[in-house]
Amino acid sequence: MSRKKNYSQLAGVLLVAIFAVAVSGGLAWSMGSRVPVVGAPAEDFRLVDLEGKPQSLSQYRGKVVLVNFWATWCKPCTTEMPAMQATYDKLREKGFVVLAINELEDDAKVREHIKQHGHTFPVLMDRDNRVANQFGVFGLPVSVFIDEKGVVQEYIKGGLLTEQLILDVVAKIQKHEPMKAVSLR
């Protein structure tokens, strides 16, 4: 067998070895992505906000919570944020809160974006992608509506939030009307 062929086969083996290391690293960091079932309790999480204060989902028990997964580079995410801000302004005194969970970006960049757009709702930093995996998020944005008892009531993928849609969903939840079964994923 020629030396050239030996080198070539070695190159193939090396590629496989590097791939195996990359995959095992990726798996260790990112396994466990599951979409929550509508009607089931949302799993609690604990993250720090932009001020460095720890916040958890359970501390908002008794309020309707819109958990929104987003990033500054995601156009559909930033497009729907003004609607989130508008409803937050309208309903924050009526038992509604927005938790905007940023994915994998650094604080300075997120802080600049939030300041520039004048958002006042809490922004939490999911630095290791853990909470996104917990909520089965593998595309942005994703919005999860959670009722006063901590039960998932709506799971929305894609940049579909409008002010009216948020108002309607919150009103339904607060009236305890059943949600669409289609949200089961």
Next chain:
Amino acid sequence: MAGKRFILGFILGVASIASSWFTGQTAQASCGAVTCFVVIGSQQQVPQAGLLTFNTIYNYTPMRLLDGTTGVIPAIDQHDQRMILDHHREIRTITQTATFDLNYGVTDRLGIQVTIPYLWRTHKHIDGLGEENGGRGELVPFKDNGIGDVTFTGKYNILPTLRSMIVAGFGVQVPTGNTEALDAAGHTMEAPGQLGRGQVGLIGSLYQTYELIPHRLNQFFYGSYRHTFRNNDGYQFGDEYNLNLGANGVPLESAPWLALTGQFTWRYLVHDNMSASLERSARPGDPGFPGDPIVLDPTILNRSVPNTGATYFAFSPGFQASLDGLIDSPLTKMSSVYFYAQLPIMRDSNNNLAQGTSYIFGFTRSFQLTQSGS
């Protein structure tokens, strides 16, 4: 021929439906892996549900002899089931391929893909060594163009997360390519020179990507294995093993529309196999040279074809420019162009033609056919 017309009609039909649909729709609703990851070559991924990705890829691939090789190979006469050793001297093959690739997300994890190659192939070799022209053979050019073997692939995203993705695929290659084209001398071109393989092929694949720096740098791996069954002419193309490992990166934060890519490719092709008798060309010193080939074994047996099979290792630098990010127009939504060159590092061509530096241009456009949501 009717099959080819149908496939061309299908491509044009899908393209026109997608184009007309697009004019009445708004932009994408979410950043799925295909639209927002830093990736090049979205055809390996599973698009988000309802997203149709249309790739058009042009590939220029020259094949020439390596230094120190003679290019003397056997002749394949698939119709008469004869393999004649040392009967051809290869000179050059140029293959240009336009690949139309449709990739659709049935769900967020399950995708289907149709890959339709259209090929233009020119080939030159000296035919009839030991026979014609005082044993020196004669130049016989060949050219053909048409649809190659179409591949249908089902893909499943095993690991859907924001940072990583592992996609397992299973494809079936159907024998839509021509296997009966004639060379300039009026003989059926040998099987390896034809546009199609003449029989069904099965392809297993695995694609993995991980965002090392979110939205700036990702690594990817693609591995595939192809097995093609023996065709009706008794010719079986050798199995193909293919490994790619590379990275894509956005070098400038201020220009997120530009991504650079680099990848290593390793490909190993097993010898082809043919049901044939075995002969060899007459050599100087043989009685009656120049003359008819000498029969070594008249029995029709499955025989490995010498000088087929190859190992190839290459590096491919390139770039992708997102037209969506560069030009703000409805015409450029979810569109990008890419280019890369494949530079050989090591080649073992088995005294046959070896793939030279090849160039790939691509255009990708995605259409959100159904809205994702709750």
